[in-house]
Amino acid sequence: MGEMPRVSRRGVRIMSYWLAAGLAALLDQATKAAIRVLSPEVGRIGTLIPGLFDLYHVENSGAAFSIGEGAGILFVVIAVAVIGLTFAFVCTQDVPLSLTISLACVAGGGAGNMVDRLANGTVTDFIATTFMNFPVFNVADMFVTCGAVLSFLLYVRWEKKREQEEVARV
Numbered sequence: 001m002g003e004m005p006r007v008s009r010r011g012v013r014i015m016s017y018w019l020a021a022g023l024a025a026l027l028d029q030a031t032k033a034a035i036r037v038l039s040p041e042v043g044r045i046g047t048l049i050p051g052l053f054d055l056y057h058v059e060n061s062g063a064a065f066s067i068g069e070g071a072g073i074l075f076v077v078i079a080v081a082v083i084g085l086t087f088a089f090v091c092t093q094d095v096p097l098s099l100t101i102s103l104a105c106v107a108g109g110g111a112g113n114m115v116d117r118l119a120n121g122t123v124t125d126f127i128a129t130t131f132m133n134f135p136v137f138n139v140a141d142m143f144v145t146c147g148a149v150l151s152f153l154l155y156v157r158w159e160k161k162r163e164q165e166e167v168a169r170v
Helices: 009-039 072-092 096-119 139-167
Strands: 043-050 053-060 123-129
Touching: 009 053, 009 072, 009 096, 009 123, 043 139, 072 096, 096 123, 096 139, 123 139
Parallel strands: none
Antiparallel strands: 043 053, 053 123
């Protein structure tokens, strides 16, 4: 048997990025499809976690908090730009795998909502908080929000480490 080819760090980052982004988008689309089957009509479905979350089927033509209603094509362009920019960053910078995955979560969530906009003209939202007044959201929104916050924190940590290494080299 021959020796297995070695995958470069960049190759691992690229494969990890697309795997994580794809899984995020797939999970988002699967949950939205389940909601549309469970409740073809818009409205309350039931309780998800008592005292925390209810399920509501909502079709949103805007972005978060219904901002920009009717500007679906703009949000598609933004999603494509985010996917392109995060992928380019992962390809060109020697970022840690954790930052790669968090950026991929942002891209995958954006892709999930983009698929809805292109296929349906709206985004299916279904998770409603019962412990506070907050807009109904979906799995893609969670990936985008958590991924963005985590990416920011990981980027700051990575940048600080790079600066310390640079100082140590001088």
